[in-house]
Amino acid sequence: MSEQPLSILISGAGVAGASLALLLARQPGFKMQPIITLIERSSVPRTTGQSLDIRGPAVDMIKKLGWEQEVKSRHTTEKGLAMLNGKGKTVAYFPASGDAKAQSATSEYEILRGELTEMLLNGVDESKEKGAKVQVVYGETIQGMEDRADGTGVDVHFARGKLEDQKYDVVVAADGIGSPTRGFIFGKDDMSAHTHPSGLYLGFYSIPRIPGDDQLWHWATFPPGLAIHLRPHRNGKTMGVYLSLCNAKKERNPDLEAIVHADVATQKQYLRQRFQSSVCTWQVKRFLDGLDAADDFYMTHWCQVRTPQWARGRCVTLGDAAFATMGIGTSLAMAGAYCIAGELSKITSSDQVPQALQSYESVYRPFVETKNMDFPLGPQIANPQSAWGNWIFHTILWLLGTLRVQALASWAFGGDDSGGWKLPEYGW
Structure with missing residues (x-):
């Protein structure tokens, strides 16, 4: 490895950013010396969150890390999906497939977001102890940035004083669907132009x-x-609850948008009122009492992100900031991080950074575009507005479950294989 440094700033220490920091720190084929700075706006590691699954090429990635058994040991213990009506009666059942290449709704690598992020960040710390040049800084965000006129780097200005303003060879936006860093890279209008509402609002918490x-x-x-x-959760002590509200159309709901941006007490009160007055009789009191007591509650409007460009000069987007996709967003983020690290590992000069980031996009975009499809009704199919619609939805699911149409169920939940696309070889 050359002693010539390659300074890399990653904004966002979620799954996407932590995956990239780890892969950069552990990539054995680097020809330059990566110096990695991972920043997170939260003042502490965010080790809570809903159940995630790892599918497709991301499974190959964790195998390259030697983590397959470790991830499996942290499996949530979930064994399948039972679809219920509002009275709690099972109308269809889809067991876990047991096949990593054709996973059902329940993944063979089902893991809580907090546990996966913790694994990745612990891996970053271990790499640092072994000599990797990497630091994680919490409670910091980017205030602004601009390319140097001579093209030698990106000057970044920080908002909270944890880091001094400085130049970086590479800047990565891995800070989620509403990524402010993406706005600095491509312009403030980018967020509204390429972030598409689903109409599905979700509240997550444990009971x-x-x-x-x-x-x-x-x-x-x-x-x-x-x-x-x-x-279910692996700890055997808690369960994850997800309360969802879906519009009849894929558009923003002004009332719910206000709730999503309100304080937690207001969000909980709104959800309590909506679900308490609903037709559902399945354990509602338990779930709403648990909602009141929960200290890990989080509410969001899930949106799809489809940007026409991921890389610009020395800057690049990754994960939800570039291609948020329901069901397989985690897998896309992890495999994308692998490709960025691999392409950067090949360069011998900082001047080659823009070319490496363009290569990442050229290599990875064809695969992502096969997954980032826009279904006209999207979540609305799975969240009918009427009793009649629910009956039709449940009847179709009953038929699929009864006939054991595993291939269709696997496709519907994103568990199909990569369609022939393979992770590139970067010398691991």
């Missing part, structure tokens, strides 16, 4: 486990466009 809870993902849908999900 205590009770004797009647099992190891299935229970998903109850009922009108108008409401759903409750109950999913």
Whole structure:
């Protein structure tokens, strides 16, 4: 490895940013010396969050890290999906497939977001102890940045004083769907132009486990466009609850947008009122009492991000900031991080950074575009607005479950294989 340094700034220490920091620190084929700075706006590591799954090429990535068994050991213990009606009656059942190449709704690598992020960040710390030049800085954000006129780097200005303003050879936006860093790279209008609402609003939190809870993902849908999900946690002490509200169309709901941007107490009060007055009778009191007591509650409007460009000069977007996709966003982020690290590992001079980032986009975009499809009704199909719509939805699911149409179920939940696309070889 050359002693010539390559300074890399990553904004966002979620799955995308932490994956990239780890892969940069561990990539054995680097021809330059990577100096990695990972910043996170939160003042502490964000080790909470919903259940995630790892699919397709991301499975190959964790195998290259030697982490397959470690990830499996942290499996949430979920064994399948039970679809319910509003009374809690099972209308369809889809077991885990047991096949990493054709996973069902329940992944063979199902893991809580917090546990996966913790694994990645611990891996970053271990790499640092072994000599990698990497630092993680919490409570810091980018205030502004601009390319140097001579093309030698990007001057970055920080907002909270944890880091001094300085030049970087590479800047990576891995800070989520509403990425402010993406706005600095491509312009402030980018966020509205390429962020597409789904109309699906979700609240996540944990509740205590009770004797009647099992190891299935229970998903109850009922009108108008409401759903409750109950999913197991590996610790055996808690369960994950997901309350969702879906518009009839893929558009923003002004009232819900205001709630999403309100304080947690207001969000909880709104959800309590909506679900308490609903037609659902399945454990509603338990879920709403748990909502009041939860200290890990989070609410969001899931949006799809499809940007026409990921790389510009020495800057690049990764994960949800570039291609947020429901169901497989985690996998796309991890495999994308692998490709960025691999392409940067090949360069011998900082001047080659723009070419490496363009190569990442050329290599990876064809695969992402096969996954980042825009279905006209999207979440609305799975969250019917009427009792009649729910009956049709449940009947179709019952038929699929009864006939064991595993291939279709796998495709519907993003568990199909990579369609022939393989992770490039970068010398691991």
